[in-house]
Amino acid sequence: MHNDLREILLSEAELRDGVRRLGERISADYAGRCITLVGVLKGSVFFLTDLAREIKTDVRMDFTMVSSYSGERSTGVVRMLLDLKESIEGSDVIIVEDIVDSGLTMEYLLQNLKTRRPRSLEVCTLLDKPSRRRSQVAIKYSGFSIPDKFVVGYGLDFNGLYRNLPYIGVLKQEVIEGNKSCR
Numbered sequence: 813m814h815n816d817l818r819e820i821l822l823s824e825a826e827l828r829d830g831v832r833r834l835g836e837r838i839s840a841d842y843a844g845r846c847i848t849l850v851g852v853l854k855g856s857v858f859f860l861t862d863l864a865r866e867i868k869t870d871v872r873m874d875f876t877m878v879s880s881y882s883g884e885r886s887t888g889v890v891r892m893l894l895d896l897k898e899s900i901e902g903s904d905v906i907i908v909e910d911i912v913d914s915g916l917t918m919e920y921l922l923q924n925l926k927t928r929r930p931r932s933l934e935v936c937t938l939l940d941k942p943s944r945r946r947s948q949v950a951i952k953y954s955g956f957s958i959p960d961k962f963v964v965g966y967g968l969d970f971n972g973l974y975r976n977l978p979y980i981g982v983l984k985q986e987v988i989e990g991n992k993s994c995r
Contacts, residue, residue, distance in 0.1 A: 816974070816984055818981075818984045820981045821961065821980045822980040824978045827955075827979065831862045834955055835866020835868070836866070837953060843869060846903075847867065847869060847870070847871050848904065849874075849905075849908050850874050850876055850900070850906070850907045851876075852876055852921070855910035855969065856938075857967055858967040859938045859966065860908045875896070876892070876921065877892075878890055878893060878917055880914075880917045896928075900928050900930045901928055901929045901930065903931055904931050905931075908936050909937045910938050911938065911941060911963070911968060912939070913941045914945060914947065915945045915947035915949045919949050934952040935950065935951045936952065938966070939955065939980070940954045941957075961982045962982065962988060963980050963981065963982055965977030965978070965979050965980045970983055970992070971991065971993040971994070972994060973993065973994055
């Protein structure tokens with residue numbers, strides 16, 4: 813375990829199993845169809861890659877980047893930093909997110925992408941933190957429901973660090989308060 817963590821919340825094996833289960837469900841639901849996975853950068857990259865490998869139907873990928881966080885706190889304001897490169901009109905689209913917390917970012921993305929007339933639009937999140945929800949969004953595919961703890965690893969970061977950890981861990985409070993960064 814990394815020294816900056818106080819506990820491991822989800823192990824590598826648990827993550828692998830959860831991603832496999834999600835891939836099986838999506839494969840069954842979209843059998844014979846092509847899916848567009850929209851990865852929300854940067855946090856979803858590890859999850860998106862592993863999930864795409866588990867889906868047994870045709871998949872194409874595109875990316876978007878939005879921001880609503882500063883350090884460990886949501887600002888409540890969502891900004892689009894990178895838009896999709898391809899049209900999703902008439903496509904079966906699944907937004908792939910690392911974590912749904914307040915729901916504000918996902919609400920923004922759903923509203924934005926619905927205007928582009930996809931055939932279907934669903935949400936797949938690795939982690940769901942329902943205790944923090946400020947906006948009720950429908951999540952069709954959820955890997956794990958977690959408590960209200962600040963987590964890092966497997967794509968999730970704090971000041972750009974810890975994304976490369978192969979598990980999900982809870983950051984020590986003193987690390988958060990010290991505002992550790994890579995400089």
